[in-house]
Amino acid sequence: MKKIFSVFFAFVLLFGMIFSPGVIFAKNSGTDQYLLQFDGNVEKGLLKAFGVKDSDILHTFNLLPVVSLNLTEQQARGLANHPKIKGLEVNATVQALGQTVPWGVPRVQSPEANNLGFTGKGIKVAILDTGIDRNHEDLSANVKGGFSVFTDTANSDPYYDGSGHGTHVAGTVAAVDNQLGVIGVAKNAELYAVKVLNNSGSGSYEGIAKGIEWSIQNGMDIINMSLGGSSSSSILEQFCNLAYQEGILVVAAAGNSGTRPGRGDNVGYPAKYSSVIAVAATDQSDKRGTFSSTGPAVEISAPGVGILSTTPNNNYASYNGTSMASPHVAAVAALVWEAKPNLTNVELRQLLNQTAKNLGSATQYGHGLVQASAAIQY
Numbered sequence: 001m002k003k004i005f006s007v008f009f010a011f012v013l014l015f016g017m018i019f020s021p022g023v024i025f026a027k028n029s030g031t032d033q034y035l036l037q038f039d040g041n042v043e044k045g046l047l048k049a050f051g052v053k054d055s056d057i058l059h060t061f062n063l064l065p066v067v068s069l070n071l072t073e074q075q076a077r078g079l080a081n082h083p084k085i086k087g088l089e090v091n092a093t094v095q096a097l098g099q100t101v102p103w104g105v106p107r108v109q110s111p112e113a114n115n116l117g118f119t120g121k122g123i124k125v126a127i128l129d130t131g132i133d134r135n136h137e138d139l140s141a142n143v144k145g146g147f148s149v150f151t152d153t154a155n156s157d158p159y160y161d162g163s164g165h166g167t168h169v170a171g172t173v174a175a176v177d178n179q180l181g182v183i184g185v186a187k188n189a190e191l192y193a194v195k196v197l198n199n200s201g202s203g204s205y206e207g208i209a210k211g212i213e214w215s216i217q218n219g220m221d222i223i224n225m226s227l228g229g230s231s232s233s234s235i236l237e238q239f240c241n242l243a244y245q246e247g248i249l250v251v252a253a254a255g256n257s258g259t260r261p262g263r264g265d266n267v268g269y270p271a272k273y274s275s276v277i278a279v280a281a282t283d284q285s286d287k288r289g290t291f292s293s294t295g296p297a298v299e300i301s302a303p304g305v306g307i308l309s310t311t312p313n314n315n316y317a318s319y320n321g322t323s324m325a326s327p328h329v330a331a332v333a334a335l336v337w338e339a340k341p342n343l344t345n346v347e348l349r350q351l352l353n354q355t356a357k358n359l360g361s362a363t364q365y366g367h368g369l370v371q372a373s374a375a376i377q378y
């Protein structure tokens with residue numbers, strides 16, 4: 001049995017939104033604050049006629065004939081229908097718009113790549129995981145297809161993610177730039193939900209092989225596998241090799257089996273195979289997450305500590321893990337491939353490695369922190 005590299009749940013953030021000022025009448029027995037616009041000049045006499053006291057007139061604007069005031073529901077209804085009143089609105093609560101840029105997005109130079117004109121457009125990224133909630137407000141525009149390796153009712157829908165893991169990984173790659181929630185590293189990349197892990201986050205090497213096969217047959221450009229196990233499988237390795245030979249860039253989480261001092265060889269499979277890029281996790285200080293696996297197979301690093309992304313049912317949460325680092329690399333690869341479409345997958349891999357920012361120990365960080373614009377401009 002294979003297990004998702006564990007996810008340490010941190011906290012859920014709720015995002016504020018602007019209230020639509022379409023509701024005219026507040027529903028309670030006392031008064032509520034309104035914004036009232038006159039058709040012409042402000043006439044306080046009219047307000048008096050409706051029984052509005054001076055003390056309930058809170059502010060009179062200078063540039064438009066608008067007053068803010070307290071009204072009962074009855075006063076509001078009466079004024080709203082008066083010919084000298086142009087409009088009446090509840091003074092709604094306003095909060096800052098909700099799109100947060102997760103720290104990993106600028107750390108891998110996504111905004112610079114965007115400024116150069118590259119957003120991952122046209123690049124197909126298969127997320128081999130627990131599925132993707134394609135109804136998510138911050139993903140639906142980018143989820144273009146999917147497939148489940150399971151046949152049981154609970155797991156046969158690739159767009160049902162009972163775990164949240166796959167939806168989180170997908171958001172790091174390509175959450176939409178829409179003033180909601182978060183933004184992905186490659187905000188216009190195409191996401192494909194390939195469900196190879198069930199709603200508990202478990203799967204088999206057979207299932208992963210099926211997901212790779214589907215990805216080859218359906219023309220995927222990049223495969224992200226934020227999953228792994230500790231035992232090797234010759235068959236799984238052959239499927240990874242096949243995808244790589246077919247021109248797909250194959251990216252996987254290095255594993256969360258690291259030791260605190262960062263010694264030892266504990267990268268998992270499939271990341272350990274030579275055809276697969278093993279991604280280590282770093283924190284906001286560009287230091288290795290203490291869980292991040294180490295060893296000669298570590299190839300490159302990316303943010304994986306305190307990563308805010310999408311979770312099912314329009315939620316957002318912050319997770320830790322090399323599972324969160326791998327999609328940063330997959331997404332940077334999408335940005336660079338859009339910019340340099342003539343590169344083979346082998347050349348792209350080499351370019352990402354050669355332009356990564358050196359962070360020190362190769363067995364902990366590989367070539368270092370993946371950098372989108374450095375690779376694009378190389």
Ligand SMILES: [Ca+2]
Pocket residue numbers: 099138175176177178179180181182183
């Ligand atoms: Ca968004």
Ligand SMILES: [Ca+2]
Pocket residue numbers: 271272273274275276277278297299
């Ligand atoms: Ca490898």
